[in-house]
Amino acid sequence: MSKLEFNVVFFEVVSIIISILAFGAAFWLYKWVASQPSSNKRIAEVGKLIRNGANTFLAKEYKTLSRFCVVAAIVIFIFLPSPIWNGHPLGNILMAVSYLFGTVFSGIAGKVGISIATIANIKSAEASTKGIKPSFMSGFRGGAVMGMAVVGSSLLGVTLVLLLTDNTTALLGFSFGASSMALFAKAGGGIFTKTADISADLVGKVELGIPEDDPRNPAVIADNVGDNVGDVAGMGADLFDSNVASMAAALVMAAAIDKVKGGTINVSMVFCYAAIGLLASIIGVLTAKMDEKGSPTKALNSNTYVTMIIFGVLTALATVVFRFEWRIWFASAIGLFVGFIIGIASDYFTDDTKKPVHEVAKASGSGPAFTILSGVSYGLMSTLPSMIGIGISALAAYKICAPLGEGYAMFGISMAAVGMLSIVGMIISNDAYGPIVDNARGLVEMGNLGDKALEITDSLDSAGNTVKAVTKGFSIGAAGLTVIALLGAFISEVNGAAAEIGKELITGFDILNPTVFFGLLFGAAIPPVFSAMLMLGVDRNAQRMVDEIHRQFREIPGLKEGKKGVVPEYEKCIAIATSGALKELVPAGLMTIFATLIVGFIGGVQAIGGFISGNIVSGLIFALFMSNAGGLWDNTKKYVEAGNNGGKNSETHRAAVVGDTVGDPFKDTAGPSINTQITVVSLVASLTATIFLTFNLFG
Template structure:
């Protein structure tokens, strides 16, 4: 059967529209759920307004940055405007802006539904665990469908309109740069509020987590939305676009050699099937009244995985795709699930590491930190082996197909790993929604039974969030390995035009490569430190404000009805601090890539990307898993183990959770976006580094 890539363009657009239809139906379902508690509605409105205010200010700040970046891209990329084709530069700049807009929309959609679903899930908890779970999950699923639908639609439209894979990298860079800053800004906001609320409320005053007396409590709930919903949506939108872009760059190069469009068709076919499988998985997801919510969330993921595997095998047979590439894609997906299971072992409160940290905490916070860091470091090994084995297996399986196919196999493993990202986002967004719901239940005084239900849902959200973060970090690892292949493809295309020697690999004994390797490996820890110092500085300002309010507002500490906290002050501190801190860390990574390129040329950049990938993956896995471990150790003790609430052991785990918060929700998940941005910047500026470098 002769394959026309246009068939799959249209199929991708149709599936994207189906995803938008599913998102709209789910949105209407969640919005139609009953809610009548005035106090919950009032607090929910405060959260919604705070989240939208932050997002508006953040988008204004990022809009200025993106406008400047678009002008620079127009002047310099893909080649300087005075030596290249004027239209190519316009196409690149427009694609970049297109990517930033799609990424911003992903975050806005998430905020819109999450601030409705949290109210619905809170009120539904009075009727039982099933209706509350369904409100939270379907709220998250709106975002899952909208984000993945828009990423597939965006990639399809850019390629249809430009017929240029380099412009596709520009679109991906727009998505990545927006995601980098959105994740960093949202992460700084949410952890500023969370740390401040916990340290003053729980540790100093011994009041409950979501006590309305705490001035930072609304900012904490706002932070769940701007960090864990809007930032995460932009992050996974970026990962999905980047994996498809890397695969399509290599598929296009292979199709030019072999003739036809078989490889590009395969990328679009598998991506469309992945979204279709997620639509089926989301719409058929259920939970009974006696089921464990963690098991329900995980079973939804496994069902979607099986549907994807069966449908892609059928498509491979029908369209005569290469079975070896299907196998590479299947390996990527299976390894993604295994990485998630490994993360689950180190963070689930039913497993040994959480129990061991809880036990160690009986001796004080120093042992909480020490044991948590140790298990966090141990947790990196299974995932790194999984990423490495999947890349090695995909490479070797596709090697017999000829030159270029081994790296394409790795790219398709990344596409496979991210194929069910619609379900992954649904599970991930569920977490902050039910976390907010738990706070609303406490502030609305809906009773102990409702609080017990939302505690159970929140615990499942924390566990599954650790799994989805491991999954997304693993996918980012394979994606950036594929982007390294895309970088080589871009360099070689330019080298052939300029009559220069093509790249076949990077020799670590080459001093330029080794220089880039060392600098690239140092970027993730510096990037992490800048983000966490931003949280530190901002949280100190907020703690001072909380102390001031408890000191100056009479009756606030005692809970008098006429003593109302000044919630807006804490939201303003978190917002202003996050906007001040979000640009420097992201800008540092972009500038470092460009400086290394101009010093050592494309060889140094190859080393830089490699070092950045290895160091970045280790730091991302360590921080995400250690943070999840500390969080669930605290919740395990709050459930009545090792001394229970308000014991010295509990206070020790709160300190651990305070350290873990910026680990797992600020720096850790931002690193996988950072390594993607570095790889895309390198690919887009490859021609500049070929043209000029000091030692290249």
Template sequence: MSILFNLTFFQIASIVISLLAFGAAFWLYKWVSSQPSSNQRIAEVGKLIRNGANTFLAKEYKTLVRFCTVAAILIFIFLPVPVWKGNVLDNVIMAVSYILGTIFSGIAGKIGISIATIANIKAAEAATKGIKPSFMSGFRGGAVMGMAVVGSSLLGVTLVFLITGDTTALLGFSFGASSMALFAKAGGGIFTKTADISADLCGKVELGIPEDDPRNPAVIADNVGDNVGDVAGMGADLFDSNVASMAAALVMAAALDKTAGGFVNAAMVFCYAAIGLFASLIGVLSARMKEGGDPTRALNTNTYVTTAIFAVLTAIATYAFDFKWEIWAASAIGLAVGVIIGIASDYFTDDRRPPVHAVAKACESGPAFTILSGVSYGLISALPSMIGIGVSALAAYKICEPLGNGYAMFGISMAAVGMLSIVGMIISNDAYGPIVDNARGLVEMGSLGDEALEITDSLDSAGNTVKAVTKGFAIGAAGLTVIALLGAFMSEVNTAATEAGMISAGENYIQGFDIINPVVFFGLLFGAAIPAVFSAMLMLGVDRNAQRMVAEIHRQFKEIVGLKEGKADPEYDKCIEIATHGAIKELIPAGLMVIICTILVGIIGGVQAIGGFITGNIISGLLFALFMSNSGGLWDNTKKYIEAGNNGGKGSDAHKAGVVGDTVGDPFKDTAGPSINTQITVVSLVASLTATIFLTFSLFG
């Protein structure tokens, strides 16, 4: 058999391309680090931000190590089957795979923090020389994160599958990544929005001082939050989605290959994932912006170039290796819909578009109208993305259905792989946002001049716009991924039922879920309620934490003589400490609630109820995530649009109403919204991993 048609060939190619991505990340890291920086004040503030971010990450990881240790022990005891009933080695492999998933995710987050806290300083000082060098420092800093995250995810999945040959172990690896992402995103989101809300309310609203005024005790915590929430948190989130999409596709591919003989479907998954990373690698290294150019256009152009490279290379690979063109079409549809979802998010959040202008106009009438209009546009914005996810799933299903039994759901999983194929570029764009946001604050605190401030304002505005697009993309990708995971859950149940002698080989124990069945409907309702409760728990955590920080800011302005006049330094570390302790305290309960409820539904209603639970969770979760992310992005850019001199400008009543809207939107877009897509992935993975247990034991299943 030719090496070109050997599964090992594609796995080795995936490892090589992963290593190339790490090499590119290292080169980009060195390039950013070598950029000049000499401003002493910026160096001091940058060090405070870096120390604060590392302190939080160390405490968060210490907490998560304890949680993951307990989880690994429970996985060893009960999965894939209770240790006293099955092969002990299978349980060991599952536990080790889970631990590896958490480690790979944690390393990716640490790399992101390391470069982001260097790139912010470099981008700030580069702004004195022009928009191009500042943009390149910010983008290449984000690209380190992009290459590291996707390289880690592809390498991890490939190694686990290559060594174990076990798709259930892949689900264990994916669950490790998901549990880490759930807590990293929730904890980082609570930290960043605690500081952001407190800094805005006390600074802009109460005292009328600028956003990044060094007199504000919360300003350093706010900048730290940008890194732990929007860099480490979002990196863990997209690492999780990428791993989950590949794991779901490989579970179904392995089942199809087992029936048909050979390995062509598994080879296709590795081939497409490797090409996606290679396309992102080319896109990142070739990214440029002309002096005086538009940073938003430059970021979007990079994305479109990467998309085109992936589409062309996968078509060539499909022809060369005689893969099925229907599967290629499914992945291409997923990729196209990902771009469409991004464009829809852009329309509702870009300050050049009508929705932002309409909300800015509403701000002139007061905060109540700001909230009403923002909520309304956020709800409307969910429709095109929900339809896009539905259309891509339907199209992929129908295109691949004629290929035979099981290929329809495999087509959906490959649409998810296609949508996430350019995730390296998406993460690069996303991490660029908090880097240039930090750079803007450093320019203000380092007094680098109005021209540098205008440049970083322009870069920050582009970051906010593109960040809204990448969040929409991440949520859409999570939607397709969890639909694929629903297929993986059904595949796991059918395989377990066959091994248990409940059905004959080739038969299906589950082909779908009848919502008229009261057990399924019970799970559907329960699952639909979880995203709402999960969101409330996170936002209440922000609320409680922000109230403590506001009280601390008031204390400092009252007790520190000369602080208001700028003659004394605030105690920045106090605010960082409040945000850190509060985030660590609040992050575990919400995540545990999700896992416990999934297991509870399985105990009550078995695999049928779990199927309904996953379905309800997907639909409700996607709706909440899209609504909150887009509303929050809309309010954020409305505030910036007013600050640019529109609808009364800074200091006007409309501006104060815009700040209130932005404050409400902060936990929407940066805490709850982007955490929900991780939550629905966790639910689907827990369900798949426990499928065998609930197939044989439940109260009413």
């Protein structure tokens, strides 16, 4: 074993060790949360309903998806990386197994998230009677379990796949497994959660005027289940996917460079940076605390900044010690910095102390149409800084790394994505914190823990919404950079295959080539259609659930009046949300995959290159637009409810509620699913590139 080969194995082993450290941290945090006191019977009862509902949904979802995954694995086995009759069956087996491995890892991460979230919600709720600090810690540490589990398993999975197969195409297979799970988990969870949320609000708040989380509302448990399956499990699968994809893209390009230059320094560097990112997150998570008088928003944000600084310093040190290229360090630092800028911009458009929220609240005074018009407008505007930021960071990373030689430029972009996602452990912790404290608020209401506790959980919940904007900015930006990098991986794959069969190598995708342009137009239309399918799914499903809620209020005597001992049939609503979500999630996911295959079949590799690019561009715009507009409407409603512009129950408030209802599927169903959708398109394209190099109509 040469010295350089020793190096990469060294970093792989370090990655595995740090992954295990992350699992250790997760386990410790889990134990800590589980050991927090809980005694309230009513809360335990409701908590159990939520837990069972979430587990039932997850079981059914995984059952549906496992069928899909098995079929996909068989298709992969037959066709990828090259049709099996070409006589390399081992490659096909590796690919299919890696794919399944990816789906299983993703599934486990989701399952872990649900398990801890449905404990942490109870603990956080009960702790709220003792003060904001213990309540916050239960919520945050619950989220951190998820963060550590997801990032630990993604680093572990990637490392194991490369260590065992030594095959970067298999890595793309693993990543595709993670993506296909994420596509459906995010979409399914997103449909579930918004179905329940909208229906509960529509009948409860709007029609009957009963408070949020009122136990009389038959949809209230489904709503809380939704927070878990959509915002915890779905989000976890999504970020597991982004993280794996960014590492996979970087590794594919690093390996291509190393292959040409000899040695393994670039692959080593990717593992080293990823391991440091995870280490920084572990430190950030474990040292996180909040004073009794501190603000939860500040606590969450300062953890994020601490993690960023640790990452920056440690990677600089590693660059010195292991003699990595400084230019690549700069690329990854730029990624991190631009992610931060994008987060700030998203924050501006959604924060209730800034102009957009105030303007939308003011416009709402003229009725719901103006809530929508002004919200849509600010949402559209919010895309500009992020689009420019992503473009500039890609440009800068490319230009900084290009002088290092062939292949480094695209590698630089992928390392910017790795840099942006280095703090993903922290992002997930903050993101999972949100639904946990949201649930806790519901439990406080249902368990009658008093106004003081309600106030505390309200403020924790609101902090969750605010930091969400920053973390969403990160994850959208990182997805953008990752997919740009995957475009590079796509070319690597194509040219590898082209060289084998003696075809001309691809040097780029010229927009003036009408096949590329055709792909560009087609690809750009996919994110709008995809998000429309999901939103129509929510729409249809919510109509079914509203009918069910009406039925229960009509048919169960004493329910509306809140007669003691009368409980609604919560599980019926959960069943509707579950079956509806499973029914609606499949077509949108399949449409995405088939559209990619059709374009490849029509126009070959050039059309696919255009398709991916159009998909990225329009996907980023719609993801940013929908996430930010949704967050803006949500916070506008909260701002009005806090007594501004007429306050609760005014005409303005009613208009703001309409905005919030529109914004819910925007920000929690369609918007974040687009991230996954563009990753899936890139991976499907990369994996099938070889086939469409030879089989196509007009390419």
